[in-house]
Amino acid sequence: MSQNILLIDPTTPSHIMARSARELNDGLKGKVIGFIDNAKPNFSYLAADIADILQKEHGIRSAKIHRKMAASVPAGDRAIADLAAECDLVVTGAGD
């Protein structure tokens, strides 16, 4: 019968500690909603339509849409800072 040996687990979880997103539980009226368009086909239409519905039917104050230069790059630092400063909620797209 074979003995046990001590081996290393080659995996590791994220080194980024858990963070909390901003709480949002008082509805959308008067809120500013941001969008990061991932530059994939159709997302610009989806963001525009969501913004339109939110403004007409849910009373948001405004929408800010930032389109990335390409799906394969992060949003720019300036866009991130702008969205973080101005928006109550930011919606981003992932995938095709």
Added chain:
Amino acid sequence: MAICSTAFEVLGKAQAKALGYADLPISIVPHPFGRHNRTEIRELANKCVADIVALSNGQMGGNSAEKIHANVRASSVQLPDDMEELNRVYRERGWTDGLPIMPPIADKVQAMVDYVGRAPGEIVSCIAPGFGAATIELIAANALMAGCNKEHLPVLIAAVEAVAARELNLQSIQVTTNPAAVLLIANGPMVQKLGMNCGINCLGQGNWANAVLGRALRLILQNIGGAAPGLMDRSTHGQPGKYSFVCPENELQSPWEPYHVERGFRAEQSTVTVVGAEGTLNMNAHSKKADELLRIFCETLAHPTSNDYRMGGGNPWVILGPEHAAVLHGVGLTKADVKQRLWEDSKMRASRLSGIDMQRMQWERQPELGEVAPDAMIPICKSPDDIGILVSGGPGTHSVFVPSFGITKSVTREVVFPE
């Protein structure tokens, strides 16, 4: 909040968790999202709005994020001293590349760490997309699994530094649907020291150092970086280079300065260069005329499914066989001359791209090219210097085109061996 198509829900959740937001609300739309018409998109927008409304009323997601206790010391596992059994366990836990591994026995990992004289918990970098901390100990464990010995560890430490450089764009390379892999180029004295193969079949099988270094880097990207196939690695097909992808330069057969010298290193330094690569394409050409060789190379580079042409932020490579390099050098061309000719003469008519990809190119390359008309000739990358040239391989009338991921720049780091 994120909006994901169904095929990317797994990635969206895993990515949010890796970034510390385990409970990030995700609104799901059917895949493939890009095929929907405007009416369908409006309907999907209503669905997303319903999710946003629920979120705004505290009915979706939350902030009870699972606390991730990142520990810089690796976890260990007790298993029977039986190769078949421990291989079964490692394979079933998704810790391998599918091939049998050598067991990363704790004592052997420690011996490898001792060789480089660094603390086992020292973090070399955090690797996207999972952002696991690549410690010396974990790099060594994955190296052992791949079949490396201690002398390979400094190479992998340098590679782990390199892949974390922002300009490589590892985040996208690891999660993309494209067949993107990390090619590892070796230069300097370590090619001889480690017995690497830069000659016949240098990109193929049969050499220990080439094989295990590439395999170890892949295991590191998967196990520490979290890019497990089907989970965060979303590649539609992948490619064989995702098992192992290494190419040392054949510096003795090159008529020009080695690549690392071109990048500002001294010839006696050893370096690794990591490349966001999409595969290899043979360029078999019997011509002994430099102009003709360059013409057909350029015609090979230009193809309408290329990410390089569409995105324009890439770093494609041409690995010249020594015979082709001799032909080009024989008419007095420098490496810079070759790059210039390749860049100029491989420009492609924009309308060769599909309609939707031309629209994407017009957006993505607008800062670089301005408004691009359908009959405009677009370059493969921003500047001639973004084309990498390497001389490798053995006798024969072959060179290799390595298209890049499209938004990536190669990164070079020195390999430092212990005294």
